[in-house]
Amino acid sequence: MSDAIKSVDGAASLLDGKAAAALIDSRAQAGVEALSGPLGRAPCLAVVLVGEDPASHVYVRNKVKRTEASGMRSIEIKKPADLSEDALVAIVEDLNADPGVDGILVQMPLPDHIDSRRVIETIDPDKDVDGLTAASAGRLVQGAPGLRPCTPSGCVWLAREALGDLSGLHVVVIGRSILVGKPAGLLFLEQNCTVTLAHSRTKDLPGLCASADILVAAVGRPEMVKGEWIKPGATVLDVGINRIDAPERGEGKTRLVGDVNFEQAAQKAAFITPVPGGVGPMTIGFLLVNTVRAAAARAGLDYPAAVADL
Numbered sequence: 001m002s003d004a005i006k007s008v009d010g011a012a013s014l015l016d017g018k019a020a021a022a023l024i025d026s027r028a029q030a031g032v033e034a035l036s037g038p039l040g041r042a043p044c045l046a047v048v049l050v051g052e053d054p055a056s057h058v059y060v061r062n063k064v065k066r067t068e069a070s071g072m073r074s075i076e077i078k079k080p081a082d083l084s085e086d087a088l089v090a091i092v093e094d095l096n097a098d099p100g101v102d103g104i105l106v107q108m109p110l111p112d113h114i115d116s117r118r119v120i121e122t123i124d125p126d127k128d129v130d131g132l133t134a135a136s137a138g139r140l141v142q143g144a145p146g147l148r149p150c151t152p153s154g155c156v157w158l159a160r161e162a163l164g165d166l167s168g169l170h171v172v173v174i175g176r177s178i179l180v181g182k183p184a185g186l187l188f189l190e191q192n193c194t195v196t197l198a199h200s201r202t203k204d205l206p207g208l209c210a211s212a213d214i215l216v217a218a219v220g221r222p223e224m225v226k227g228e229w230i231k232p233g234a235t236v237l238d239v240g241i242n243r244i245d246a247p248e249r250g251e252g253k254t255r256l257v258g259d260v261n262f263e264q265a266a267q268k269a270a271f272i273t274p275v276p277g278g279v280g281p282m283t284i285g286f287l288l289v290n291t292v293r294a295a296a297a298r299a300g301l302d303y304p305a306a307v308a309d310l
């Protein structure tokens with residue numbers, strides 16, 4: 001059994017995203033070592049964070065830590081919530097123009113007064129390590145080479161680790177966002193799965209989910225998916241990150257839960273990701289991989305072998 005799969009008595013096997021992400025990070029690190037000679041410098045990821053959302057600050061701190069641990073250069077730009085849209089666009093333009101920057105990530109969500117589409121479309125597609133620009137999305141739809149969104153890449157990697165060849169499996173993705181749901185559908189389609197994208201207008205979501213060999217929950221509603229929704233033996237990938245009150249831990253305490261009721265679903269599924277420690281850590285792993293890939297492609301080099309086959 002691989003490091004990423006942990007057997008649990010009388011229930012599903014745990015798909016350990018933290019262990020899997022350590023492997024993905026080490027591939028990124030090997031890619032950095034292979035590229036630094038030919039580039040004459042380390043690959044570099046720039047992260048832009050606008051506003052004071054504490055959860056976003058935690059993710060960004062994790063990203064910076066793992067970027068540096070992999071041997072890459074990290075640039076962190078933090079701005080107050082009242083930053084103007086034009087000023088943010090100017091920051092992205094400066095990062096586009098800087099030849100020493102390979103990857104640009106603008107943390108979502110942005111404050112309401114900023115048009116996210118305009119900011120995203122400012123990012124040079126060659127540096128779009130989040131895979132969020134129209135150019136990256138178009139390349140994904142067409143099956144052309146390009147940078148793929150990180151969270152969906154992590155989902156596919158975990159599913160392949162659990163199941164091997166995914167051909168013919170029915171994947172139900174709950175959620176159709178540009179960041180997660182839609183690209184997850186396309187990446188599973190590329191794996192020859194039969195894909196259904198569900199959303200807030202979907203009829204009989206429990207009945208639909210019961211036909212899923214692989215269920216991807218990317219909704220943002222704490223523990224919405226119940227045990228009865230799960231097909232026995234299914235693989236459940238819980239993308240949701242929800243912070244809820246946890247009075248049992250003491251006054252004012254909170255805990256993280258996914259979009260799936262883990263206790264219930266683990267009684268039906270064959271494989272399941274926990275929250276935390278599931279899909280979340282994989283997202284950052286593929287962000288590092290994408291930065292290595294972007295650095296290689298921008299220099300006209302092939303992807304280093306360590307990150308070519310993930």
Ligand SMILES: NC(=O)C1=CN([C@@H]2O[C@H](COP(=O)(O)OP(=O)(O)OC[C@H]3O[C@@H](n4cnc5c(N)ncnc54)[C@H](OP(=O)(O)O)[C@@H]3O)[C@@H](O)[C@H]2O)C=CC1
Nearest residue numbers: 151175176177180199200218219220239240241279280283
């Ligand atoms: N683990 C990780 O690395 C990451 C985790 N996340 C987490 O994943 C979750 C989803 O993120 P994101 O895709 O950005 O969220 P969005 O809010 O952009 O999208 C949520 C989707 O869920 C659908 N939805 C909402 N309510 C229901 C419902 N009752 N039944 C069925 N579908 C519903 C919406 O449908 P409609 O389109 O009809 O409105 C929408 O398509 C969040 O918890 C987020 O924090 C996000 C990114 C990375």
Ligand SMILES: Nc1nc(=O)c2c([nH]1)NC[C@@H]1CN(c3ccc(C(=O)N[C@@H](CCC(=O)O)C(=O)O)cc3)C=[N+]21
Nearest residue numbers: 058059106107108109130241276277278280281283284
């Ligand atoms: N442009 C953009 N790209 C993103 O990829 C993006 C974004 N904006 N905005 C927010 C969401 C969310 N997201 C997460 C990444 C890692 C964890 C992660 O590592 N989570 C840990 C726990 C973290 C904790 O304890 O809070 C885990 O699940 O084990 C979670 C969530 C990326 N997102």
Ligand SMILES: [Mg+2]
Nearest residue numbers: 130149150151
């Ligand atoms: Mg992503």
